[in-house]
Amino acid sequence: MRLAGKVAIVTGSGSGMGRAIAIEFAKNGAAILVADLNLDAAHETVQQIEAKSGRAIALGMDVTSRADTIKMCDKAVRQFGRIDILVNNAGSRCVKHFLDHTEADWHRMIDINLTGHFLCAQAAVPHFLKFGKGKIINLASIAAHTGRPDRVAYCAAKAGVIGLTKALAMDLRGRNICVTAISPGSIATPMNAAAATSSDVNWGGETVVGRWGQPEDVAYAAVFLASDESDYITGSEILVEGGWLYGRARDGEI
């Protein structure tokens, strides 16, 4: 029980990695506020947690709304008495060529993937300061580090998440608040459903480990970053990408 007695908010936890993180946190003893734009999906995550005797409540909210992020933190405190952990996981991806990106596409990607992390952190940090400790875990991506085709706004937002993580860690120095990022690679979630099931796509085979990542691979890293075991880690990032980013074997390598 590495998170016994702790209270966590996980945004976007009605699906994919957010759901896996919420479930894994609950297994480790934390009470969870499951926040998602899709309230039905959030309820489904709560049911899965409660089925294993965990504690969780659902909230329908939009991370791009400051009012919603404040309500989210107030609800967690009202229900569970405190907040110890914020996981900024909610995200969305727009896949089209640069020339086809509209200005609205650009703003939507920045709003959901970057501004949402900023707003949730700004709503949670006053509570962390009151309770004397806090952990913020930002979901970034390998797309923060590599130029990937047909994702200009998404890549820019995710690179921004890495910058936000480092700068926020500095602004919160000396306050017992750690800010870290997780950059997943190819994880088999609904966001990647088409690629994960297509016989033409071999993203798993491109990794050093040789398989697609599962949402639980990310959740295990999140448990560590949320726990007291990582109190000396801030401003930095864990890659959960099966070695894809730095490990490249060329054909005929000797």
Ligand SMILES: NC(=O)c1ccc[n+]([C@@H]2O[C@H](COP(=O)([O-])OP(=O)(O)OC[C@H]3O[C@@H](n4cnc5c(N)ncnc54)[C@H](O)[C@@H]3O)[C@@H](O)[C@H]2O)c1
């Ligand atoms: N799947 C991957 O391979 C991969 C790789 C790198 C990074 N990521 C990042 O990891 C995070 C989780 O991805 P996933 O694959 O689990 O996605 P997913 O599509 O399965 O789930 C995303 C969840 O976020 C919610 N959401 C979307 N917009 C929201 C908003 N404005 N307010 C509140 N909730 C909102 C959705 O309703 C959904 O439940 C995202 O930040 C994503 O960019 C994913």
